[in-house]
Amino acid sequence: MRAWKAATIIGLVAFGLTVLVPFWWIASMSFKTYEQIQFATSIYVPRPFTWENYTGLWLDTRFPLWLRNSAVTAVVVTAITTIVACLAGYAVARLRFPGRESVASLILILYLVPPSLLFIPLYRVLAELGATNSLWSLFLSYPTFTVPFCTWLLIGFFKALPTELEEAAMVDGATRVQALWRVLLPLAAPGIVASAIFAFTLSWNEFLYALIFIQDETSITVPVGLNLLIYGDVFHWGQLMAASVITTVPVVALYMFIHRWMVEGLAAGSVKG
Protein backbone atom coordinates (compact mmCIF):
# COMPACT_ATOMS: atom_id res chain seq x y z
CA MET A 1 0.00 0.00 0.00
CA ARG A 2 2.81 2.38 0.81
CA ALA A 3 4.24 1.98 -2.66
CA TRP A 4 0.89 2.93 -4.20
CA LYS A 5 0.69 6.00 -2.01
CA ALA A 6 4.17 7.08 -3.09
CA ALA A 7 3.30 6.46 -6.74
CA THR A 8 0.15 8.55 -6.37
CA ILE A 9 2.06 11.44 -4.86
CA ILE A 10 4.72 11.27 -7.57
CA GLY A 11 1.95 11.24 -10.16
CA LEU A 12 0.21 14.25 -8.64
CA VAL A 13 3.47 16.20 -8.51
CA ALA A 14 4.32 15.28 -12.12
CA PHE A 15 0.90 16.28 -13.44
CA GLY A 16 0.84 19.41 -11.28
CA LEU A 17 4.23 20.52 -12.65
CA THR A 18 3.24 19.72 -16.24
CA VAL A 19 0.20 21.94 -15.92
CA LEU A 20 1.77 24.71 -13.87
CA VAL A 21 5.12 25.26 -15.64
CA PRO A 22 3.63 27.03 -18.68
CA PHE A 23 1.41 29.18 -16.43
CA TRP A 24 4.38 30.06 -14.27
CA TRP A 25 6.35 30.91 -17.45
CA ILE A 26 3.59 33.32 -18.54
CA ALA A 27 3.29 34.96 -15.14
CA SER A 28 7.01 35.31 -14.44
CA MET A 29 7.80 36.64 -17.93
CA SER A 30 5.11 39.26 -17.65
CA PHE A 31 7.03 40.86 -14.76
CA LYS A 32 10.43 41.03 -16.50
CA THR A 33 12.09 43.98 -18.17
CA TYR A 34 12.76 43.97 -21.90
CA GLU A 35 16.49 43.51 -21.22
CA GLN A 36 15.95 40.57 -18.90
CA ILE A 37 14.00 38.82 -21.65
CA GLN A 38 16.29 39.79 -24.55
CA PHE A 39 19.49 38.72 -22.81
CA ALA A 40 17.93 35.79 -20.96
CA THR A 41 19.02 36.90 -17.52
CA SER A 42 17.16 35.81 -14.37
CA ILE A 43 15.28 33.22 -16.41
CA TYR A 44 13.25 31.62 -13.65
CA VAL A 45 12.25 34.49 -11.37
CA PRO A 46 12.02 38.13 -12.46
CA ARG A 47 14.75 40.17 -10.76
CA PRO A 48 14.15 43.08 -10.66
CA PHE A 49 10.41 42.73 -10.72
CA THR A 50 8.68 45.25 -12.98
CA TRP A 51 5.19 46.34 -14.00
CA GLU A 52 6.45 47.99 -17.18
CA ASN A 53 4.86 45.38 -19.47
CA TYR A 54 1.46 46.01 -17.95
CA THR A 55 1.71 49.80 -18.12
CA GLY A 56 3.20 49.64 -21.64
CA LEU A 57 0.44 47.31 -22.77
CA TRP A 58 -2.23 49.53 -21.32
CA LEU A 59 -0.86 52.88 -22.54
CA ASP A 60 1.06 52.16 -25.76
CA THR A 61 -1.05 49.49 -27.46
CA ARG A 62 -4.71 49.09 -28.34
CA PHE A 63 -5.08 46.29 -25.83
CA PRO A 64 -7.73 48.09 -23.69
CA LEU A 65 -9.86 48.45 -26.80
CA TRP A 66 -9.39 44.77 -27.73
CA LEU A 67 -10.32 43.78 -24.19
CA ARG A 68 -13.48 45.86 -24.43
CA ASN A 69 -14.35 44.25 -27.80
CA SER A 70 -13.82 40.77 -26.35
CA ALA A 71 -15.95 41.59 -23.33
CA VAL A 72 -18.80 43.10 -25.36
CA THR A 73 -18.77 40.14 -27.74
CA ALA A 74 -18.71 37.57 -24.96
CA VAL A 75 -21.56 39.26 -23.07
CA VAL A 76 -23.79 39.70 -26.14
CA VAL A 77 -23.14 36.17 -27.38
CA THR A 78 -23.75 34.71 -23.92
CA ALA A 79 -27.06 36.56 -23.65
CA ILE A 80 -28.27 35.42 -27.09
CA THR A 81 -27.09 31.89 -26.42
CA THR A 82 -28.70 31.59 -23.01
CA ILE A 83 -32.11 32.76 -24.22
CA VAL A 84 -32.14 30.58 -27.33
CA ALA A 85 -30.65 27.54 -25.59
CA CYS A 86 -33.11 27.70 -22.68
CA LEU A 87 -36.11 27.82 -25.00
CA ALA A 88 -34.75 25.19 -27.40
CA GLY A 89 -33.64 22.95 -24.54
CA TYR A 90 -37.07 23.26 -22.92
CA ALA A 91 -38.83 22.41 -26.18
CA VAL A 92 -36.79 19.27 -26.76
CA ALA A 93 -36.87 18.16 -23.12
CA ARG A 94 -40.56 18.78 -22.37
CA LEU A 95 -42.76 19.30 -25.43
CA ARG A 96 -44.12 16.39 -27.45
CA PHE A 97 -43.90 17.07 -31.14
CA PRO A 98 -43.15 14.92 -34.17
CA GLY A 99 -39.44 14.68 -34.92
CA ARG A 100 -38.36 15.58 -31.40
CA GLU A 101 -35.62 12.97 -31.33
CA SER A 102 -34.32 14.09 -34.72
CA VAL A 103 -34.10 17.66 -33.46
CA ALA A 104 -32.00 16.46 -30.54
CA SER A 105 -29.61 14.61 -32.87
CA LEU A 106 -29.50 17.54 -35.25
CA ILE A 107 -28.43 19.90 -32.47
CA LEU A 108 -25.65 17.52 -31.53
CA ILE A 109 -24.53 17.15 -35.15
CA LEU A 110 -24.46 20.94 -35.58
CA TYR A 111 -22.20 21.19 -32.54
CA LEU A 112 -19.83 18.62 -34.05
CA VAL A 113 -19.42 20.42 -37.40
CA PRO A 114 -16.04 22.11 -37.06
CA PRO A 115 -15.64 25.89 -37.66
CA SER A 116 -12.80 25.21 -40.10
CA LEU A 117 -15.43 23.82 -42.46
CA LEU A 118 -17.65 26.86 -42.21
CA PHE A 119 -15.35 29.85 -42.14
CA ILE A 120 -15.10 30.55 -45.88
CA PRO A 121 -18.85 30.27 -46.63
CA LEU A 122 -19.68 32.20 -43.45
CA TYR A 123 -17.28 34.93 -44.48
CA ARG A 124 -19.05 35.28 -47.82
CA VAL A 125 -22.47 35.39 -46.16
CA LEU A 126 -21.38 37.99 -43.60
CA ALA A 127 -19.72 40.07 -46.32
CA GLU A 128 -22.98 40.07 -48.30
CA LEU A 129 -24.80 41.22 -45.16
CA GLY A 130 -22.23 43.96 -44.66
CA ALA A 131 -21.42 42.59 -41.21
CA THR A 132 -17.70 41.96 -41.68
CA ASN A 133 -15.22 44.31 -40.05
CA SER A 134 -17.48 44.93 -37.08
CA LEU A 135 -18.37 43.03 -33.93
CA TRP A 136 -21.71 42.23 -35.57
CA SER A 137 -19.95 39.50 -37.54
CA LEU A 138 -19.07 37.82 -34.24
CA PHE A 139 -22.50 38.35 -32.65
CA LEU A 140 -23.96 36.57 -35.68
CA SER A 141 -21.39 33.80 -36.12
CA TYR A 142 -20.50 32.72 -32.56
CA PRO A 143 -24.03 31.47 -31.77
CA THR A 144 -23.52 28.90 -34.57
CA PHE A 145 -21.36 26.93 -32.14
CA THR A 146 -22.43 28.21 -28.69
CA VAL A 147 -26.17 27.60 -29.20
CA PRO A 148 -25.92 23.91 -30.21
CA PHE A 149 -23.44 23.19 -27.41
CA CYS A 150 -25.43 24.95 -24.68
CA THR A 151 -28.76 23.57 -25.91
CA TRP A 152 -27.30 20.10 -25.78
CA LEU A 153 -26.14 20.67 -22.20
CA LEU A 154 -29.48 22.17 -21.13
CA ILE A 155 -31.56 19.35 -22.64
CA GLY A 156 -29.67 17.06 -20.28
CA PHE A 157 -30.15 19.34 -17.27
CA PHE A 158 -33.88 19.84 -17.97
CA LYS A 159 -34.52 16.16 -18.56
CA ALA A 160 -32.93 15.33 -15.21
CA LEU A 161 -35.44 17.56 -13.36
CA PRO A 162 -38.83 16.09 -12.33
CA THR A 163 -41.84 17.20 -14.39
CA GLU A 164 -44.30 16.99 -11.46
CA LEU A 165 -43.68 20.54 -10.21
CA GLU A 166 -44.38 22.11 -13.60
CA GLU A 167 -47.45 19.93 -14.06
CA ALA A 168 -48.73 20.96 -10.64
CA ALA A 169 -48.21 24.63 -11.51
CA MET A 170 -50.12 24.18 -14.78
CA VAL A 171 -52.96 22.36 -13.01
CA ASP A 172 -53.16 25.36 -10.68
CA GLY A 173 -53.69 27.60 -13.69
CA ALA A 174 -50.18 28.67 -14.67
CA THR A 175 -49.53 28.99 -18.38
CA ARG A 176 -46.71 27.02 -19.96
CA VAL A 177 -44.55 30.13 -20.08
CA GLN A 178 -45.17 30.81 -16.39
CA ALA A 179 -44.37 27.20 -15.54
CA LEU A 180 -41.11 27.52 -17.47
CA TRP A 181 -40.21 30.91 -16.02
CA ARG A 182 -41.27 30.42 -12.38
CA VAL A 183 -40.69 26.72 -11.85
CA LEU A 184 -38.25 25.09 -14.26
CA LEU A 185 -35.71 27.88 -14.81
CA PRO A 186 -35.11 28.55 -11.08
CA LEU A 187 -34.64 24.82 -10.53
CA ALA A 188 -32.25 24.57 -13.46
CA ALA A 189 -30.30 27.69 -12.44
CA PRO A 190 -27.02 25.83 -11.77
CA GLY A 191 -27.13 24.25 -15.20
CA ILE A 192 -28.02 27.53 -16.87
CA VAL A 193 -25.17 29.35 -15.14
CA ALA A 194 -22.75 26.61 -16.16
CA SER A 195 -23.91 26.72 -19.77
CA ALA A 196 -23.68 30.53 -19.79
CA ILE A 197 -20.11 30.33 -18.55
CA PHE A 198 -19.29 27.82 -21.27
CA ALA A 199 -20.73 30.21 -23.86
CA PHE A 200 -18.74 33.10 -22.38
CA THR A 201 -15.48 31.13 -22.39
CA LEU A 202 -15.98 29.82 -25.92
CA SER A 203 -16.50 33.30 -27.34
CA TRP A 204 -13.81 34.87 -25.15
CA ASN A 205 -11.24 32.43 -26.52
CA GLU A 206 -12.43 32.14 -30.13
CA PHE A 207 -9.80 32.93 -32.74
CA LEU A 208 -10.51 31.69 -36.29
CA TYR A 209 -13.70 33.63 -37.01
CA ALA A 210 -12.39 36.73 -35.25
CA LEU A 211 -9.21 36.61 -37.33
CA ILE A 212 -11.06 36.31 -40.63
CA PHE A 213 -14.16 38.43 -40.21
CA ILE A 214 -12.51 41.57 -38.81
CA GLN A 215 -9.52 43.43 -40.23
CA ASP A 216 -10.04 46.85 -38.67
CA GLU A 217 -7.59 47.11 -35.76
CA THR A 218 -10.07 48.96 -33.58
CA SER A 219 -12.70 46.20 -33.84
CA ILE A 220 -10.60 43.08 -33.23
CA THR A 221 -10.74 40.93 -30.11
CA VAL A 222 -7.91 39.98 -27.76
CA PRO A 223 -6.84 36.64 -29.33
CA VAL A 224 -6.36 38.36 -32.71
CA GLY A 225 -4.77 41.42 -31.11
CA LEU A 226 -2.17 39.24 -29.39
CA ASN A 227 -0.87 38.22 -32.81
CA LEU A 228 -0.48 41.89 -33.70
CA LEU A 229 1.95 42.33 -30.82
CA ILE A 230 4.34 40.28 -32.96
CA TYR A 231 5.85 42.65 -35.51
CA GLY A 232 7.53 40.52 -38.14
CA ASP A 233 10.24 38.74 -36.24
CA VAL A 234 10.10 41.03 -33.22
CA PHE A 235 8.20 39.55 -30.33
CA HIS A 236 7.10 41.82 -27.55
CA TRP A 237 7.13 38.85 -25.25
CA GLY A 238 6.80 40.82 -22.01
CA GLN A 239 3.67 42.60 -23.20
CA LEU A 240 2.30 39.41 -24.78
CA MET A 241 2.65 37.59 -21.48
CA ALA A 242 1.12 40.50 -19.53
CA ALA A 243 -1.81 40.42 -21.97
CA SER A 244 -2.10 36.66 -21.46
CA VAL A 245 -2.30 37.10 -17.70
CA ILE A 246 -4.99 39.79 -17.99
CA THR A 247 -6.99 37.68 -20.46
CA THR A 248 -6.77 34.44 -18.49
CA VAL A 249 -7.65 35.78 -15.04
CA PRO A 250 -11.38 36.49 -15.67
CA VAL A 251 -11.94 33.03 -17.15
CA VAL A 252 -10.12 31.30 -14.31
CA ALA A 253 -12.12 33.34 -11.78
CA LEU A 254 -15.43 32.36 -13.40
CA TYR A 255 -14.25 28.79 -13.60
CA MET A 256 -13.33 28.54 -9.93
CA PHE A 257 -16.82 29.76 -9.18
CA ILE A 258 -18.50 26.95 -11.13
CA HIS A 259 -15.82 24.29 -11.23
CA ARG A 260 -18.08 21.62 -9.70
CA TRP A 261 -20.98 22.28 -12.06
CA MET A 262 -18.66 22.49 -14.98
CA VAL A 263 -17.17 19.09 -14.28
CA GLU A 264 -20.68 17.70 -13.88
CA GLY A 265 -21.68 19.35 -17.15
CA LEU A 266 -18.66 17.82 -18.84
CA ALA A 267 -19.50 14.49 -17.33
CA ALA A 268 -23.11 14.83 -18.47
CA GLY A 269 -21.79 15.37 -21.98
CA SER A 270 -19.47 12.44 -22.16
CA VAL A 271 -20.15 9.91 -19.41
CA LYS A 272 -23.14 8.76 -17.54
CA GLY A 273 -23.08 5.30 -16.08
Added chain:
Amino acid sequence: MGYPERWVGLRNYIYLANDDTFHAVVRNSLVFTVASVALKVGTGLLMALVLHATWRWRNFFRGLLLLPWITSTVIIALTWRWMFDAFPGRGFFNSVLLDAGLLTRPIAFMATPEGAMAAVVIANWWRGFPFFGVSYLAGMQSIPVELYEAASVDGAGAWRRFWHITLPGLKHVMVVTILLTFIFTINDFNIIYVMTRGGPGTATQVFATYSYEVAFNALRWGRGVTISIYVVPLLIALIPLVSRYLLRERTA
Protein backbone atom coordinates in the same frame (compact mmCIF):
# COMPACT_ATOMS: atom_id res chain seq x y z
CA MET B 1 -12.88 39.60 -54.16
CA GLY B 2 -10.45 36.99 -55.45
CA TYR B 3 -10.90 35.70 -58.98
CA PRO B 4 -14.14 36.08 -60.95
CA GLU B 5 -16.51 33.23 -60.22
CA ARG B 6 -17.28 30.67 -62.89
CA TRP B 7 -18.29 27.04 -63.10
CA VAL B 8 -15.24 24.80 -63.11
CA GLY B 9 -16.80 21.41 -62.43
CA LEU B 10 -14.48 19.15 -60.47
CA ARG B 11 -11.33 21.03 -61.41
CA ASN B 12 -10.51 22.08 -57.85
CA TYR B 13 -10.86 18.50 -56.63
CA ILE B 14 -8.67 17.15 -59.39
CA TYR B 15 -6.09 19.87 -58.88
CA LEU B 16 -5.80 19.04 -55.18
CA ALA B 17 -5.70 15.31 -55.78
CA ASN B 18 -2.53 15.90 -57.82
CA ASP B 19 -1.06 18.60 -55.57
CA ASP B 20 2.05 17.62 -53.60
CA THR B 21 1.36 20.22 -50.95
CA PHE B 22 -2.11 18.81 -50.41
CA HIS B 23 -0.67 15.30 -50.06
CA ALA B 24 1.64 16.66 -47.37
CA VAL B 25 -1.37 18.36 -45.73
CA VAL B 26 -3.28 15.08 -45.52
CA ARG B 27 -0.25 13.30 -44.09
CA ASN B 28 0.47 16.08 -41.58
CA SER B 29 -3.14 16.25 -40.44
CA LEU B 30 -3.20 12.52 -39.76
CA VAL B 31 0.15 12.51 -37.95
CA PHE B 32 -0.86 15.53 -35.86
CA THR B 33 -4.25 14.05 -34.98
CA VAL B 34 -3.26 10.45 -34.30
CA ALA B 35 -0.20 11.44 -32.23
CA SER B 36 -2.18 14.00 -30.20
CA VAL B 37 -5.10 11.67 -29.54
CA ALA B 38 -2.86 8.74 -28.61
CA LEU B 39 -0.88 10.89 -26.16
CA LYS B 40 -4.08 12.28 -24.66
CA VAL B 41 -5.57 8.82 -24.13
CA GLY B 42 -2.39 7.54 -22.43
CA THR B 43 -1.83 10.50 -20.14
CA GLY B 44 -5.57 10.91 -19.57
CA LEU B 45 -5.76 7.34 -18.25
CA LEU B 46 -2.73 7.94 -16.07
CA MET B 47 -4.18 11.20 -14.75
CA ALA B 48 -7.49 9.52 -13.96
CA LEU B 49 -5.74 6.65 -12.14
CA VAL B 50 -3.70 9.12 -10.08
CA LEU B 51 -6.74 11.24 -9.21
CA HIS B 52 -8.81 8.15 -8.46
CA ALA B 53 -6.14 7.01 -5.99
CA THR B 54 -5.89 10.48 -4.42
CA TRP B 55 -7.56 10.28 -1.03
CA ARG B 56 -7.56 13.94 -0.10
CA TRP B 57 -8.03 17.20 -2.06
CA ARG B 58 -9.18 15.27 -5.12
CA ASN B 59 -11.51 18.06 -6.26
CA PHE B 60 -8.78 20.62 -5.80
CA PHE B 61 -6.34 18.70 -7.98
CA ARG B 62 -9.01 17.94 -10.55
CA GLY B 63 -9.75 21.67 -10.82
CA LEU B 64 -6.07 22.55 -11.02
CA LEU B 65 -5.33 20.00 -13.74
CA LEU B 66 -8.29 21.21 -15.80
CA LEU B 67 -6.83 24.74 -16.10
CA PRO B 68 -5.22 24.26 -19.56
CA TRP B 69 -8.57 23.23 -20.93
CA ILE B 70 -10.19 26.61 -20.20
CA THR B 71 -7.24 28.74 -21.28
CA SER B 72 -7.32 30.42 -24.70
CA THR B 73 -5.60 28.24 -27.31
CA VAL B 74 -3.94 31.32 -28.77
CA ILE B 75 -2.27 32.05 -25.43
CA ILE B 76 -1.29 28.39 -25.06
CA ALA B 77 0.20 28.33 -28.55
CA LEU B 78 2.14 31.58 -28.01
CA THR B 79 3.48 30.34 -24.69
CA TRP B 80 4.63 26.97 -26.01
CA ARG B 81 6.13 28.64 -29.06
CA TRP B 82 8.26 30.68 -26.73
CA MET B 83 9.07 27.78 -24.43
CA PHE B 84 10.50 25.91 -27.43
CA ASP B 85 12.25 29.01 -28.74
CA ALA B 86 16.02 29.27 -29.06
CA PHE B 87 16.64 32.94 -29.57
CA PRO B 88 16.12 35.75 -28.72
CA GLY B 89 15.17 35.49 -25.08
CA ARG B 90 15.76 31.78 -25.11
CA GLY B 91 12.86 29.60 -24.14
CA PHE B 92 12.16 27.34 -21.21
CA PHE B 93 13.59 24.09 -22.56
CA ASN B 94 16.82 25.67 -23.76
CA SER B 95 17.24 27.45 -20.43
CA VAL B 96 16.74 24.28 -18.40
CA LEU B 97 18.95 22.13 -20.62
CA LEU B 98 21.71 24.75 -20.75
CA ASP B 99 21.62 25.24 -16.98
CA ALA B 100 21.71 21.51 -16.43
CA GLY B 101 24.82 21.36 -18.60
CA LEU B 102 23.16 19.08 -21.16
CA LEU B 103 23.58 21.62 -23.94
CA THR B 104 26.37 23.99 -24.81
CA ARG B 105 24.34 26.24 -27.07
CA PRO B 106 20.61 26.72 -27.66
CA ILE B 107 18.79 24.41 -30.08
CA ALA B 108 16.10 25.82 -32.41
CA PHE B 109 13.65 22.99 -31.69
CA MET B 110 11.00 24.22 -34.08
CA ALA B 111 13.34 24.81 -37.03
CA THR B 112 13.24 21.20 -38.26
CA PRO B 113 10.10 19.58 -39.73
CA GLU B 114 10.04 16.85 -37.07
CA GLY B 115 10.73 19.32 -34.26
CA ALA B 116 7.95 21.63 -35.40
CA MET B 117 5.48 18.76 -35.63
CA ALA B 118 6.49 17.50 -32.18
CA ALA B 119 6.06 21.02 -30.76
CA VAL B 120 2.53 21.50 -32.09
CA VAL B 121 1.56 17.99 -30.95
CA ILE B 122 2.86 18.72 -27.45
CA ALA B 123 1.04 22.05 -27.21
CA ASN B 124 -2.19 20.43 -28.42
CA TRP B 125 -1.72 17.50 -26.06
CA TRP B 126 -1.14 19.82 -23.10
CA ARG B 127 -4.37 21.65 -23.76
CA GLY B 128 -6.42 18.50 -24.29
CA PHE B 129 -5.28 15.80 -21.88
CA PRO B 130 -7.08 17.23 -18.81
CA PHE B 131 -10.43 16.71 -20.55
CA PHE B 132 -9.57 13.05 -21.06
CA GLY B 133 -8.37 12.71 -17.46
CA VAL B 134 -11.53 14.23 -15.99
CA SER B 135 -13.79 12.16 -18.25
CA TYR B 136 -11.98 8.91 -17.42
CA LEU B 137 -12.06 9.76 -13.72
CA ALA B 138 -15.85 10.15 -13.93
CA GLY B 139 -15.98 6.82 -15.76
CA MET B 140 -13.85 5.09 -13.11
CA GLN B 141 -15.99 6.49 -10.31
CA SER B 142 -19.06 4.87 -11.86
CA ILE B 143 -17.53 1.37 -11.87
CA PRO B 144 -18.97 -0.55 -8.86
CA VAL B 145 -16.39 -1.13 -6.11
CA GLU B 146 -17.76 -4.66 -5.61
CA LEU B 147 -16.26 -5.74 -8.93
CA TYR B 148 -12.78 -4.86 -7.68
CA GLU B 149 -13.39 -6.50 -4.30
CA ALA B 150 -14.61 -9.70 -5.92
CA ALA B 151 -11.62 -9.74 -8.26
CA SER B 152 -9.22 -9.22 -5.33
CA VAL B 153 -10.81 -12.07 -3.44
CA ASP B 154 -10.29 -14.22 -6.50
CA GLY B 155 -6.61 -13.28 -6.43
CA ALA B 156 -6.45 -10.83 -9.33
CA GLY B 157 -3.49 -8.44 -9.11
CA ALA B 158 -3.54 -4.71 -9.81
CA TRP B 159 -2.67 -5.12 -13.49
CA ARG B 160 -5.35 -7.75 -14.10
CA ARG B 161 -7.96 -5.66 -12.28
CA PHE B 162 -7.05 -2.69 -14.49
CA TRP B 163 -7.10 -4.77 -17.67
CA HIS B 164 -10.26 -6.76 -16.97
CA ILE B 165 -12.39 -4.30 -14.97
CA THR B 166 -11.23 -0.69 -15.41
CA LEU B 167 -10.59 -0.69 -19.15
CA PRO B 168 -13.83 -2.49 -20.11
CA GLY B 169 -15.71 -0.15 -17.75
CA LEU B 170 -14.23 2.84 -19.55
CA LYS B 171 -14.94 1.58 -23.05
CA HIS B 172 -17.90 3.84 -23.63
CA VAL B 173 -16.27 7.06 -22.44
CA MET B 174 -13.06 6.19 -24.28
CA VAL B 175 -14.88 5.79 -27.59
CA VAL B 176 -16.66 9.11 -27.07
CA THR B 177 -13.58 11.11 -26.06
CA ILE B 178 -11.44 9.64 -28.84
CA LEU B 179 -13.99 10.29 -31.58
CA LEU B 180 -14.88 13.78 -30.35
CA THR B 181 -11.25 14.80 -30.08
CA PHE B 182 -10.38 13.22 -33.40
CA ILE B 183 -13.03 15.35 -35.13
CA PHE B 184 -11.85 18.56 -33.51
CA THR B 185 -8.12 17.88 -33.81
CA ILE B 186 -8.10 16.99 -37.48
CA ASN B 187 -9.76 20.36 -38.07
CA ASP B 188 -7.55 22.31 -35.67
CA PHE B 189 -6.46 25.76 -36.78
CA ASN B 190 -5.43 27.86 -33.79
CA ILE B 191 -2.43 26.01 -32.40
CA ILE B 192 -0.73 25.43 -35.73
CA TYR B 193 -1.48 28.86 -37.15
CA VAL B 194 -0.06 30.62 -34.11
CA MET B 195 2.94 28.36 -33.54
CA THR B 196 4.24 27.63 -37.04
CA ARG B 197 1.93 29.09 -39.73
CA GLY B 198 2.21 25.62 -41.23
CA GLY B 199 5.99 25.77 -41.50
CA PRO B 200 8.86 25.20 -41.77
CA GLY B 201 8.01 24.76 -45.45
CA THR B 202 4.82 22.72 -45.36
CA ALA B 203 5.94 20.50 -42.47
CA THR B 204 2.98 21.33 -40.21
CA GLN B 205 0.45 22.54 -42.76
CA VAL B 206 -2.94 20.89 -41.97
CA PHE B 207 -6.42 21.06 -43.52
CA ALA B 208 -7.62 24.19 -41.73
CA THR B 209 -4.41 26.22 -42.05
CA TYR B 210 -3.95 25.28 -45.70
CA SER B 211 -7.57 26.09 -46.47
CA TYR B 212 -7.11 29.50 -44.81
CA GLU B 213 -3.92 30.16 -46.70
CA VAL B 214 -5.35 29.21 -50.09
CA ALA B 215 -8.57 31.17 -49.54
CA PHE B 216 -7.30 34.28 -47.79
CA ASN B 217 -3.69 34.67 -48.90
CA ALA B 218 -3.82 33.23 -52.41
CA LEU B 219 -7.47 34.37 -52.75
CA ARG B 220 -8.51 31.08 -54.34
CA TRP B 221 -11.83 30.77 -52.56
CA GLY B 222 -13.13 27.74 -54.42
CA ARG B 223 -9.99 25.75 -53.82
CA GLY B 224 -9.98 26.80 -50.16
CA VAL B 225 -13.47 25.39 -49.70
CA THR B 226 -12.54 22.26 -51.64
CA ILE B 227 -9.79 21.55 -49.11
CA SER B 228 -12.29 21.48 -46.26
CA ILE B 229 -14.79 19.48 -48.33
CA TYR B 230 -12.17 16.72 -48.54
CA VAL B 231 -12.62 16.23 -44.77
CA VAL B 232 -16.39 15.89 -45.03
CA PRO B 233 -16.54 12.15 -45.86
CA LEU B 234 -14.58 11.48 -42.68
CA LEU B 235 -16.97 13.66 -40.69
CA ILE B 236 -19.98 11.96 -42.28
CA ALA B 237 -18.56 8.66 -41.09
CA LEU B 238 -17.63 9.81 -37.58
CA ILE B 239 -20.31 12.30 -36.51
CA PRO B 240 -23.29 9.89 -36.56
CA LEU B 241 -21.15 7.40 -34.66
CA VAL B 242 -20.41 9.89 -31.87
CA SER B 243 -24.01 11.13 -31.85
CA ARG B 244 -25.31 7.62 -31.47
CA TYR B 245 -23.05 7.02 -28.46
CA LEU B 246 -23.94 10.35 -26.87
CA LEU B 247 -27.67 10.01 -27.54
CA ARG B 248 -27.78 6.45 -26.25
CA GLU B 249 -26.68 7.49 -22.77
CA ARG B 250 -29.21 10.34 -22.80
CA THR B 251 -32.16 8.08 -23.46
CA ALA B 252 -30.91 5.22 -21.28
